[in-house]
Amino acid sequence: MLTVDALESAYGDSRILFGIDITVRAGEVVTLLGRNGMGKTTTVKSIFGLLKPRAGRVAVDGEDVTGKPPHVIAKRGLGLVPEGRHIFPTLSVEENLLATHRSDRGGPAKWTLQSVYGLFPRLRERRRNMGNQLSGGEQQMLAIGRALMTNPRLVVLDEATEGLAPLIREEIWACLAAIKDAGEAILVIDKNVDALARFADRHVVIEKGRVAWTGTTAELRATPDIKDRFLHV
Template identity: 50%
Template sequence: MLEVRDLDAFYGGAQILRGLSLKVGEGEVVALLGRNGAGKSTTLKSIMGLVRPRAGSVAFEGREIAGLPSYRICRLGLGYVPEERRIFKELSVLENLEVGRREAAPGYPPWTPERLFELFPNLAERRGNAGGDLSGGEQQMLTIARTLMGNPRLLLLDEPSEGIAPLLVELLAKTLRTLKGQGLTLLLSEQNLHFARALSDRAYIIEGGAIRYEGTIAELDARPEIRSAYLVV
């Protein structure tokens, strides 16, 4: 579904991504693991067109999307959940969802607020509350729900477990497993190996803007030296 090849990306004169390549198959959950500053967020932003790659290719369902503006990439079926969440704090939960509404592609069941409230019962209870009144974990759920209202076929999540309470982390993992069971394809950047392990089929490890390891979660579990070299803080 998604293929990134030999991607270079810069912030000004500083090179962040160096020949980065990865693939995500339809229906897979793939984790991009690495320490802070390794290039995880830049990878997702480059896929979404928020950072313009200087070299390399990004193909979604066989179509080259590198260089397209973000709104066109979104319309093709990619959804992006930023680390910063960026909810509209003055708007209610329901109003935040309506902001993200887009028609579903033919043959795909559309996401509606009612369907999302079944998936996120915490939000159902607070549908009339302002986004700024929610806890950090609830805001993360709202960000994911708002992105789903755009009916993406591939969801990019940037550090979804960061900064939220452990109980809500477990609830979020359960929700993402439900989405996986419904056939949604996920690419998530994470530092939390436990969280990624509970969801992912495969993992890439990024360090210094380049992929240093690729394998299944089981293969990564069997390689403690890889975890020590690239993931232990």
């Protein structure tokens, strides 16, 4: 459903992406891996129109959305969980979720307040708390829930568990696996390769703004030097 072809992007005169290719099929989990500063977040910004690409193409279900405004791209069925979460600090948990609710894709909405609370029981417990009263893990749960409330067909997570305690990370991984089981496609950035490999289908490794390697989880496990060459500091 998502196709990124030969994507090139830059900040001013500084080129960051040099021909990135990514595909995500319906119901598939694809990871975007690489060391810090290799272009992962720039790729996400370019997909969502937050940064206009210099060249290449972004398509959703074959429709070219390259460089279109973020709200137009979101309406095509893409939901973003940004790096840093960016929840609304002075709105309650429930207000954060309701602010992005969208259910006009035909048929009953899959993701509602009740289904998000079922996925994240802690959010139900904290539903009247303000966003700035939540822990980092709770804020990440809220950011994921907020993206799901748009009822997307593809969820994109930038640094899914960055800065979270190990137990919270495991909870986030379990929720992402449940989201996959619910039929959603996922594009996820994170550094915890072994955890990602438990439920991801394919992996794309970026090195200095270029795709250095791509393959299935089985191929990644059969090629252990990939982590040493491209992922370890």
